[in-house]
Amino acid sequence: MSAPSTNTPSIEKERVSTFVSITRVMLTGFMRDRTALFFTLAMPLIFLLLFGVLTKNAGTSHVKIAEVGQVAVLDSMPGDSRTELEKAVTITKYDDESVALQKVKKGDLDGLVEQGPNGQVVLRFSMSDQVKAGAVQTIVNSVVQQANQAASGQQPKFTLAPSQVEDNSLKAIQYLTPGLLGYAVATGAVFGTSLTLVNWRKRRVLRRLRLAPVSIGSVVAARVAVSVVVAFVQTAIFLVVATMPFFGLKLTGNWWLVLPLVVCATIAFMSIGFLTGAIAKTEEAASGISQIILLPMSFLGGAFIPIDNAPHWLQTVSRALPMRYLVTSAQSVLSKGGGVMDVLPAMGGLLAFAALFTAISWRFFSWDDA
């Protein structure tokens, strides 16, 4: 008889070795699972690229006008004024008025400028886009007034000295990055937890763990560690892509606060996965239930579109969702100069959510099918 082992290693050592083994098992499984890799890493990134390209020029109301024939006020502008003007307006020359007019009617151009009699400048525009209609009038008017003032030969009495304080205009990439990052982190944490739980229960791995002298705490800790690692990888990819010159996200001073925020959000999302995994009996059911929670939560939490203009009651609903706390706080620290006090309350809220959902899930949890 080969003597049964009598030298039981210290409990501490066993816990560490269990934690390390389970972490390794889950990371290896994740790396070898192409579906999981696609949905947690590739798809959110594709969303970011896609939305990023589509909305690249949104938010800045760039006006396009046609200059039909020679228009003195435009042609005689001094070089630097002209450069300044072209930051806001694209001017294209047309010889045929009817062609240009057709484009204005179709909305391809926002307005048409031509030389009228007696120094008149004729502007024809469409009201189809009211904002741009207003912008085109204001801009052309200011060009004419400048020309008048210059023609008078006097120094202007009043001048405006504009200077930007902060970038509050919220460029698309500034809400897309935290929003889609939120969606990515939630996908990884909810699905990772839910599918692991169902799969382990179905395959009786849970039973095996229960019959081995391992502490359940180290198994849970390993799952949290793996989900946090995945979330950090997602964060890194997103920040690298979003700060590329093409997308032009500018990180502000305390952007690193997004990391503790992502940790808390991961734990909160994991508690949702714990609930769906505890309820569902099969992987298919777990995926379905998780998706039913994840998608509405992402829309209402502002992951895809900003919800600042949503009806009041919807905003109230969104305050119950962990997604909102992640997205708004991440937005704040990533590019709007937010600091510790902007993320601490959100982190507290996320952890409270996690505690509540874990407590609920525990009631549904079972080690075995049936």
Added chain:
Amino acid sequence: MTAAISADGIRKRYGDVQAVDGVSLTVETGEFHGILGPNGAGKTTTLEILEGIREPDEGRIELLGMAPWPRNAKLLPRIGVQFQASAFFVKLTARETIRTFASFYGVGPKRADAMLERVGLADSASVLTDKMSGGQAQRLSIACALAHDPELVFLDEPTTGLDPQARRNLWDLLRDINAEGRTVVLTTHYLDEAEVLCDRVSVMDHGKVLKTGAPAALVREIDDTVRVSVESGQLGVEAARELFAAAGAEIANLDDNGVSLAVSTRGPGPVLSVLAEQNALRGLEVRGATLEDVFLQLTGREYRA
């Protein structure tokens, strides 16, 4: 020496179903014990209660002198439980799987690899468990149960779905495990398997143990007829009937189907000497009752769920 397992009056009810209805069982240290029974007899629930996965409604259980319920971290390293073949982590190879399970017991990779070699999986160590054949997966499952060198091993239908070669190889392995001094508890549907491997078997049905004993003793107890057959054409049926009667053999049944002349009797001695005298022993076969006959006699022949 205390018994490896002593269970007394275990009961477990699920809703309206009394799955286990007063099972008492003693398994001695070093014994190879089989639990037999048709589907739904309560074998699995009994095994799960013994392992400490489920809490019995009633009854007292001791494994190696300790109570398995509630979860007892002192007891767990001393028992090994083999699960049905798919109870592995996904996307892991055989080697990664056994090393992981071994690490839960503080057993290093060297010993885990040695265990893999012992069950003949050294060449398949880097195969993903999902891609293994049924026999390989069963052997891996057993290796995982043994990696930490347990004193008491539970095996749940370890040879289900295996081909005859794989089954024989596994039997050798199980015999070796037992020969090393480990106590083995096995559930199986295969009565030949129980007959070959087990020191004692317990036949269960309807949540109760109907009979416990050594397979040979149980077979003898049912006092069934012995079937003797030889090749046809050596002795006519009528001639045989007269000769057997003259020799004083009690014949239950006698016929010739053109292939074999077959005799069922409780006294095979006179039958065999008549056949020998007539020089009609070509193709001789003598078949006694088997554990299967015991099983069917105890549990009936109707279909089970």
